[in-house]
Every structure is written in structure tokens, then in C-alpha cells.
Amino acid sequence: MRRMLVVSSLVFLTLISCVGKITVEPLPKVAKVSITLPVSAVSLKVGETQRFTADATNAEGDISWSDAGAGGSFNPATGSDVVYTPPLAAGTYTVTAKVSNSNNEATDQEQVTVIDPLPADETLGITANEGNGDPNTPLKAAITLAGNTSRVFQIDIPNATKAALVVELDQPLNLSLYSNDGFKTLFASSSSANFFAPGEAGLASKLASQGIGISVACRGSCVYQSATGVTRVFAKVSNQNASQVTFNLFAYVDDFGDTAEPANDAAATASDLGAGNAGALETLNDVDFYKVTQAGTLRFIATTTVVSPRAQILDASNNLLATLETGQIADVTVGTIVKVFSSNARAAASSVSRYSLTIE
Ligand SMILES: [Ca+2]
Ligand SMILES: [Ca+2]
Numbered sequence: 001m002r003r004m005l006v007v008s009s010l011v012f013l014t015l016i017s018c019v020g021k022i023t024v025e026p027l028p029k030v031a032k033v034s035i036t037l038p039v040s041a042v043s044l045k046v047g048e049t050q051r052f053t054a055d056a057t058n059a060e061g062d063i064s065w066s067d068a069g070a071g072g073s074f075n076p077a078t079g080s081d082v083v084y085t086p087p088l089a090a091g092t093y094t095v096t097a098k099v100s101n102s103n104n105e106a107t108d109q110e111q112v113t114v115i116d117p118l119p120a121d122e123t124l125g126i127t128a129n130e131g132n133g134d135p136n137t138p139l140k141a142a143i144t145l146a147g148n149t150s151r152v153f154q155i156d157i158p159n160a161t162k163a164a165l166v167v168e169l170d171q172p173l174n175l176s177l178y179s180n181d182g183f184k185t186l187f188a189s190s191s192s193a194n195f196f197a198p199g200e201a202g203l204a205s206k207l208a209s210q211g212i213g214i215s216v217a218c219r220g221s222c223v224y225q226s227a228t229g230v231t232r233v234f235a236k237v238s239n240q241n242a243s244q245v246t247f248n249l250f251a252y253v254d255d256f257g258d259t260a261e262p263a264n265d266a267a268a269t270a271s272d273l274g275a276g277n278a279g280a281l282e283t284l285n286d287v288d289f290y291k292v293t294q295a296g297t298l299r300f301i302a303t304t305t306v307v308s309p310r311a312q313i314l315d316a317s318n319n320l321l322a323t324l325e326t327g328q329i330a331d332v333t334v335g336t337i338v339k340v341f342s343s344n345a346r347a348a349a350s351s352v353s354r355y356s357l358t359i360e
Helices: 002-024 206-210
Strands: 032-037 042-045 050-057 064-066 073-075 081-085 091-100 105-115 122-125 140-145 150-156 164-169 174-179 186-190 222-226 232-238 245-254 276-280 287-291 296-302 309-314 320-324 329-332 337-342 354-359
Touching: 032 091, 050 091, 050 105, 140 150, 164 174, 164 232, 174 222, 186 222, 232 245, 296 309, 309 354, 320 329, 337 354
Parallel strands: 032 105, 042 105, 122 150
Antiparallel strands: 032 050, 050 081, 064 091, 073 081, 091 105, 140 245, 150 232, 164 222, 164 245, 174 186, 174 232, 276 354, 287 337, 296 329, 296 354, 309 320, 309 337
16 A cells, blocks of 8 residues: 555656646747749849748748848838848849748748849940040941841940930941930930931831931941930940941030020020021931911921921910921911921931921
């Protein structure tokens, strides 16, 4: 009997001990996180974004995201479903999803490779001594290009001294100009000395310009744009011929033929028409406004129809009274506004896009 009591006490004490251990020392909950989308390596072009989703277990709080301080952003900043916008620069970025609880923190990572959609083959700088305001000195001379190949030039304009930036070839090769906006947006293109147009329209419309035998200012394919605030552009030159070519690349800043630019872009700061005035449509989306100061019959004459110039006659309340093509006339009174623009969204050097307005 005494011996049985001893055994019972031992068993009881052991049970107390086991129950106590289970109660006061639970297994720690381990936080886990796993990026579930995308499921394979991510490769983006500059300017593209990527959605990420992640699953979390035993997390206290939302999933947080980072790219190790590379400068990208996540929208929303936290949660299981975000869109990552990498920096606007080529490179490899590490995206990390992180969760934590009172016991630990956990992470999962994905690599994002961002590629440059238009890597430059060569960098050229316009400086005070090289092409800046000198239209006759090539920025790069005697460039050879094999048949059906292209070459990309980065052109830096750190300190433009004039209003217009001109990129020009001395041959009618395909010239595409891209903006330095991170995305490298195709700004304009040209395939001849006659005109340029937005996007690829300057290349696609090449046939339209071939029959026009005019004296032009550009030596070959060329694009004008405002130089204001522009410090870098990318020029892609493509040799669409089967045989090798050698060409000169010109890039310079210059004055616009329109001396009233950019003030004449708005009706409120229109140029006085007087007995007559003249202008040109030298940049994409250019609009030139004139204010009639002398009543009479207005005649609109365009030097060429390459950029399809039109002159709209507007009353002081901006109501459209008439639209003139080259050679047409309209009676105007003092205060009438004349608005000249390209109706085919093209632009050209002033010798091609020049027009005149005369009061008869
Ligand atoms: Ca103009
Ligand atoms: Ca203008």
C-alpha cells in the first residue's frame, strides 16, 4: 500500500509537469512570405511596369515591398498585390517582399531586368565649338553604314544658345528622332529633305514627297524641334538601301525662320498682320496667329503644299469664318484673327513650309 502511494505520486507529478510545458511554451508561429506572381524572370523595357502578388503566412501587418533603394515605386506601397514601377534606367533591380511577426521576419525576392529599348551606339555632344549654331560643320563626318543596317546616336545639347534644334543628314536616309524621356518616345521622323512628321509618318509618307522638285534648306532628312529645355535626343539613322552609304550627320541649334516664335503660338500674343506678314511651319504642331490691323482682302499663299498649310479666319470671339488654302482670299476686318497651321500634321524647314498673308 505504501509502495503504491509512492508510484501514484510520481505519475501525478509527471502529468502536472507535461501539462504545464504545453500550456506555457507554445510552438512559435513562423512568419513566411512567398512571391507568387510573376512565376519567371522579369524582363522589362524602360518605362514598363510589373505586377507582383505574394502570399503570407502568420504575418502581423501587411506585406512590405522594396527595391533596395533603387528608386522605383510600388502601388500600393504595401499589400499582397502591387504594381512595381522601376527607375527609368536600364539595370537589374531586386524586388523584396517582407513580412514579420513577434518571432521572426521573412522575405522573398525577385530579380527585375530593365533593358534600354534604344541603346546608343555612339554619344556626340554639341558644344560651343562643335556644331552649336554652326549648320555647316558636321557633328560627325563621313559615317559609313552598311546596307539595311541602322545606327543610334545620342546627341547631348547641354547649353542651347538658340531656339531651334536641328538634326539633319546630307542624304535622304531614314532618320528617327527619339526624346530623352526615359521611355525614348519616337518624336518625329524624316526620309527626305522635304518634310518631317510625328512618329513614323515621316518614313511611311516618303512616296508623297518624291515628285516635288523644290529647292530646300535641308541637305537630306531633317527634323526641327524646339531646343527649349532639351538637353539630349537620340537619332536613329537607318540605311534602307542594299548597299553601303557614307553620310554626314549635322546637329545644331539655330533661329527659327519665324522670328515671332513662340509668341505667335497663342491668339493673345498674335503678330500684327499689317499690310502683310509671312511665317513658316517649322516644328510639329506649330500654330501661327496673326491679328488683322488693316481691313481689306486677305490672300494666303503657301510656298509649297508639302505640309498642307491652311489659314483659318476667326472673328474676335474665335468663331471660324473661313478656311483658306493656298491662293485663296477672304475679306477681313480689323480685329479678325488669322490662324495658320499644317492640316497633315507635318512640318518642314522654312523654305518648304513658308507662307505669306497679304492685304490687297
Ligand atoms: Ca511658325
Ligand atoms: Ca508658331
